Amino acid sequence: MVLSSIVFLPLLFALIVAVWPKQSTLRPLALGLSLIEFLVSLGIFRHFNPASTGLQLVEKYTWIERFGIQYFMGIDGISLWLVLLTTFLTPIIILGSWSSITERVKGFHVALFILQTAMLGTFLAMDAIFFYVFWELSLVPMYFMVGIWGGARRIYATVKFFIYTMAGSVLMLVAIIYMMYLTQEATGTMSASLLDFYSLKIPFVGGTFFSLQTLLFFAFALAFAIKVPVFPLHTWLPDAHVEAPTPGSVILAGVMLKMGTYGFMRWVIPLFPEASEYWAWLFMLIGVVGIIYGALVAMVQPDVKKLVAYSSVSHMGYILLGLFTFNAYGMAGGLYQMLNHGISTGALFLLIGMIYERTHSREISKYGGLAGVLPIFTIAFFIITLSSIAVPMTNGFVGEFFILLGTFQAQPVFAYFAITGVVLGAVYMLWMFKRVFFGEKGELVKDEHHPLHDLNAREIAVLVPLIIMVFWMGLFPNHFLNYSKASIDFLVNNRSNYNLTIHPGDASSVQHAQGGN
């Protein structure tokens, strides 16, 4: 029941918040509830066996018998940290939104909790249709979050976000249904279970686009590529990021983009091993192009938030590159970079939100000399900047280093180009940092009528956990990677014949489900 309670507690919280009568205590209530959720999710460690390669804490019940659709959840080393990232970021987002969300506070928290359920469900669902339900459901609260609490062009941005993502995922639905029929052909009974999908042998013909495995591969890959987003499909992201309210940006960058890369790791690569190997060059190429393109475009942005949004495109390119190396370094680096990006980009958006609340501007040219006025803010911003440009001892370094190591091993050519991204990343972040914090005091900073106040206790409380994570993950990566190592190695070694099984200790719940059939 651990995973079910983790996924559905936020939904219950959404209901509690919806009927909560007192407006004044709403925020502390939501914060408390999200902390409860975080503590409950930490309970996974009590049962989780890091040495196992199988699926753990499995819950499996029949949902729609006619089509073999199950209520099927399970966790392994790949999804573990993404689940914790989600539950870790939510309280921070709620605390960080106390002064930025002033209207329709109740609705905001309801949307946030529903979104949390949808995201956790996406990471934990092991049945294709069950997964798809969460995957699509996640669009709705995000749509409202950007559309109601967003900036001036929020409606354009949110509709674009919705339609882009939806357009990607409907072909995946067709592919899922098709694969359900493939399981029926192979085993006699239809099933939407991911484990049954893994054991399918889908015919692959190289050299042509119109081979079954290639078509299914692209149907899935398109859905995830739009979500990530990879280079030519990324245009919804800067719009959505810039228009979203601070908490919306944090959750979008922190968790929702990971749904795409997680999809590659959990679905695309193990389900279609030959096709993903054959087309790996394409995805590595768009990964590299994304790295360089994102960095170059970020460099010329006059708006800080847009700069960070494009830096996301660049960072997500690294993750894609790492995943398609198919070796342990690249994959582990990709997974680690997902967490890093969630922490550091999330923190950057929070910081930008804090300064925006003070000045109501995000134009870099209007700042300057901020370091002298807001020392604590500057220190926090600097640490996160270092993490974002992957300076050693911060979390970003570990991820990028692993990814580049893996890429050198697999496809050195791509690594030569990808490594320029490290430099470019430092260029746009540090240049922005210089223009905002040093030099002449900008018009907003020297404005005598509106003196700027440094961070208050609440804002420091928002940032401290993130900064701790930056160093913890930077100095002791093994604390985290040890939990994922078995699963990643298993994926790397058995990629062409991935047979994820249910961890033996969990046999009881499975038998229970079979008894239910």
Added chain:
Amino acid sequence: MNNNIGLSDILLISPMIALFLASLIPITAKVLRGNREQHPLVTLSQALIGLVIAIGLMVVFGGAGRTAFHNGLVFDGVTQWMGVIALAAAGSAMIMMYENPATKGKQFSELIFLAMSSAIGMLILVSAVDLLMVFIGLETMSLALYLMIAMSHEEKLSKEAALKYFILGSFASAVFLYGVAFIFGSTGGTNILSFMDSAAELVQTSKLFLFGITFVILGFCFKVSIAPFHAWTPDVYQGAPTPHTAFMATAVKTVSFAAFLRIIATKSLVGSDHLFDILQWLAVITMIVGNTAAIIQNNFKRMIAYSSIAHSGYVLVGVITAGVSENGAFGASGVIFYLLSYSLMTLGAFAIASMLENNENSIVNIDDLAGFAKQRPMLALCLTVFLLSLAGIPPALGFFGKFYLFNAAIGEGLLWLAVWGVVNSVIGVYYYLRPIVVMYMKEGNADVSTHSLNATTVTAIVMALAIILMGFVSGPIFTAVEKSLM
């Protein structure tokens, strides 16, 4: 031919008898009271009780594939499910009629009488297996409807809509009858059961029969607004009073598809590749026309009208699937389930539109919804559920409707139709989101009617809850539908 009518025949048509008797009560009461209207609530309850009794009788005596009146009517799973959906939809539409400014008050008894008569026609239509019986059902249903629309208190658009519907509806009926004549000429009978087994061969060997069956199908394409025979739909749906539009878009469409399924069940599609190809293209064109035209609409009712055209295209995919598969039950139950979900969503959307009308001349534009979410959060939430469900976002019922439909299509190898279907649902998202954008994200004072519209509100809330909750138990419902068709 002997004309004995057995007790079993009477029992089987008892729902229609019950409806007929119930329909007479309000107008009889009015006549006895010296042409004074009884309280509309009494009229409404009499009608609703009649509908509930009819549904009950249908569930008790129907099913099991028994036939009545010399194989003229059949009572099987399709009859039962489609009949129940249609009657429930008709009941909800009547609740809206009770409170909508264009239909309430004056002449309400007559209106209910007509609506109930139309419902009798629907029951005949869902159970008819003789093409002439189909025609009788179709006309009973439609004639009452023409009058209902013309009776609207609104003076201009509704009259135009009624006339347009009458002329085009009659034209479609003529096309249908023309086809029936050819079928009669080539097979010597009009009963579907009589040429059921030979239809797949007949379409190849007999040009006359092919011609006939094509015209019969085209007649139905008119009725269920398949493009390019859809042009009447937006005007009629917009001009008719909102409750009548809801009635037409759900109940009428459901029963028309039921009769469509009966004709398709002859497997004439299996015999004729041309017919099969044409229908596939019609489905694709319908989806595209409906969805793209809906994008540019500003009138809420007109937008839903185009959306309902698009949904006809989705349902046609299911009808085609049922027509070509060995085991038609899967495709047909996909159609039934989809119509169930579609009826709930569309009724709900029209219920909200009905509540936004202040007087009989009201026109509900999408831009008028601005600020609706602040004034009526509950109703705005309901409308959001309806629209997202129409767009096919899980876990709402609409998603599962599409899932079963496209699942059946892919199972029959109609992958490309399923791809067209999902691509179209993306186009659909754009216009389904528009009212939501306006409601939640734009400032304004939505002009919510001040009348007490409690029954309609309750209807809308019940529909919204049903859409969410039935999404989770859609599996058992679907299995139940499929079992009853086997």
